[in-house]
Amino acid sequence: MKRKNRSWLTTLVSLALVLTLALTGCNSGNGNSGASGEGGTAGNSTEGNAENKGNSGGEATAAELKGTIKVWDWDEAFLKKMVPEFNKLYPNVKVEYTVVNNNDYMQKLQSGIASGSDVPDVILGEMNYRGQLFDLDVLDNLEAAPYNFSRDQLLDYLPSILSNTKGELVGVDQSITPAGLAYRRDLAKQYLGTDDPAEVSAILTDWDTFIAKGKEVLAASGGKVTMFASFDDAYRVIREQNSKPYVDGTTINLTDRLQKALETVFKMRDAGVLGKYESYTPGWNTSFAKGDNLFYPMAPWSAKWNIAANDKDGIGRWGLIPAPEGSYTYGGTSIGVYKGSKNKEAAWAYINFAYMSDEGMAINYKEFGNMAGTKAFFEKHKDWIDAGTDYDQYFAGQNLNKTFVEEIVPSVKADQQTKYNAMVQTAYSSLYPLWMKDTSITASAALEKLKSEVKNLAPEATIN
Template identity: 40%
Template sequence: MKRKIVSAILAAVLVASSLAGCGNSGAGTKNETAEIGQNMESAEDTGTAGSAAEAEESVQDTNPEDINGTVVIWDWDGGTQQKYVDKFNEVYPNVTIEVQDVAWDDYMTKLQTSYVSGMELPDIILGEMAWRGTLFEMNICENLEEAPYYLDRNDMVPSSIPLASDQNGNILGVEMQVTPAGFAYKRDLAVEYLGTDDPEEVGEMIKDWDAFLAVGKQVNEKSGGKVKMMASLGDVLLSVINQNVVDYVDGANVDITEKMSRPLDITMQMRDAGIIGNVEMYSASWYSAYASDEYLFYEAGAWCPPLVIVPNDPQGEGNWAVTMPPEGSFNLGGTTLSIYKDSKNKEAAWAYLQFIYFSEQGGSYMYDLTGNYSCYQPYYSSGYSPMEKEGPVDKFFGGQSLVKYYVEEAAPNAGTVSQTKYDAIINDVFQALTPKFMSDTSIDSAKALELFKEEVALKAPDAKIQ
């Protein structure tokens, strides 16, 4: 989720949660759940990294009731986290999870200030996509593949691995959920202007950006200019930026030309063709656009259906669908959970992260309570698998199985790359410049690229901008 989207999303959470439903919690017995614990103390005593096999050998000896302590989490959405905490405590009764509210806008500043001043940090740190690269470069997060955690990257949904990794490939967190994107659309408008509302057929019609442009021109002509392909130029630019997965950072060398040239070229083509609306991204009008009949497509990360689309179009049940974006899926938003390297409660912190975010049973809780899709790959082939279950907002999407789209179609298709501290800078510059690109049509892609370089250079004076 991006900076300006958060306040509206959080305001919508209560509404979305009421629609999510609980369903079958998939709760097991304490003995069954004990199998996902690990004997961390023995690994720490040896002082060695150990192996996944050694960790597996110790699993049977761990009793959840033997793990205790108080784990502090800083979170801007404590209400959702608390739902998971309640389930965790049914199995781990002697671990207290204390969720402390920290505003999204203040999170990274508070974290950096507290660390520099020697103040106490939480045991579990959240890394939202907007600042995750900066967090990982602070060197304060545990490597979860090492002792005493032994996380196995082969158990992660593949697209989530780079998102949870630093530039050296170290996995420093677990992803809250899979975060590939689709393009959501209104079924009635699709039938009227495209001749079909079938997700596969619609996806084929916009299979690449040239096709998207051509369809946009047809829709614009057929509707007399009333219906546009997307509400904001920012929707197009952000999509293509996230699709352009390149290693653009090499030490202090930051290749903005490689990262931004194609996204800006495509975006200016869409603007100049008159097929995109003139709404500023994340503004009140942008949220209102979900309920309008003026726009065909909307960016939709896996978290968007319950948190953004349903609350902003309450009369739209059954009229939505989601399809593959032009040229494939991409990552949109997301949050990791990391363990602070100087935490005094690492065993209890890992017990929580593993139980909720990295186990089959935890995956079922996430899906039933909030509609989130776990990044724990074995969950999808287990007895807890959601693949044949109706999702919390599937009915709103005309009965389409969203979990099948996001996990089976979008996630394998979504390119991702390890996180850097410059990702947040690009996001800030993108948000600052997009309104100018919308209002000043004399800015072509070449001029836009120069403006982008200038802004990044101002925010990263030590970088060598190319």
């Protein structure tokens, strides 16, 4: 496994070396709330102004570039740190930023577009509503002028989730979100016989083994410890492992995409190895410290926003492994430029600086834990990754980002996002709490009910 990982990293380095990069690089690695997961952290609505410098991507030098750009973001700490740093390089670009709760972002954006009066130049697309945003056709193609960015600069799995249905690249990644499983080392030691990541991973070779071990844990703990805290935790992992396009125009192929995932999660439910929490509720949050569940989905951003935030005494308590049967994506945020922007070069300068440049990523990675989605970031800054981050202490010194890069990224796949993907997620979210509780509901019945709910949301679509 280690030899394979080294081979992959060597390939990645080689790819990066032959690229002619217009931008240098640096991502829901998410020490940053901006890379929140589905239902992740957000700030309260406040406003602030800062004078900024940006990278034009055009002919103007940093000092010559002038203009005012609006940025809407939900991470105030990031804005307060990044905007002044941006202005050191781009003193004549003024950044007017507004902190918008990510749950309110899409509604506020649509209202601004409808009125034509209040639309940011820099637009964020959190994964829950990214497809809906892309289908509005309000984001510029970043491979066209004045940006001239090439998708070849991105990690291979990213263009599919950063492109609209026309195939245009309309965003770059705020922070990559390859995901595995976080686990409680104390519980693993007690019930699996080891807390070592390599050994835990070797035990859990596939989901059938995971379920069998879960039954043993349930029995040994007197019914107190389950494998996942929530039906939804298991579903979000297994659903994305089967990642492949399932929307073709107005045809939504739910059976092909979700049947296997639902059958596996329902097997877990019926085996009793899933907890009774609903994801991102107060009970789910407190379960991290409570210790009644072994595993949680984990992307790079999770170390800060799920683990450290919810298990404040958890230093040394956690481990990270790839999920059985493959990697997946968990949350994430795209960053794009509004088509109607009057300061596109300045907006792109800000995006380039904050999320891809060496100067910006020195802050973004080291202070917020975000890993850029560019191949160049991993070629140029291997020393940063090797050095680890402060969040490694929660994982007994395990180098989290090195684990993500070497063991999890290589097998990640991702769906292209459309408005229908968002509708499927909305329908699922309304249904799964009942599926958790009512064990008379079968996987096949659940799939048919999901189809019905999606049809209600998209009457024009054909649901298979």
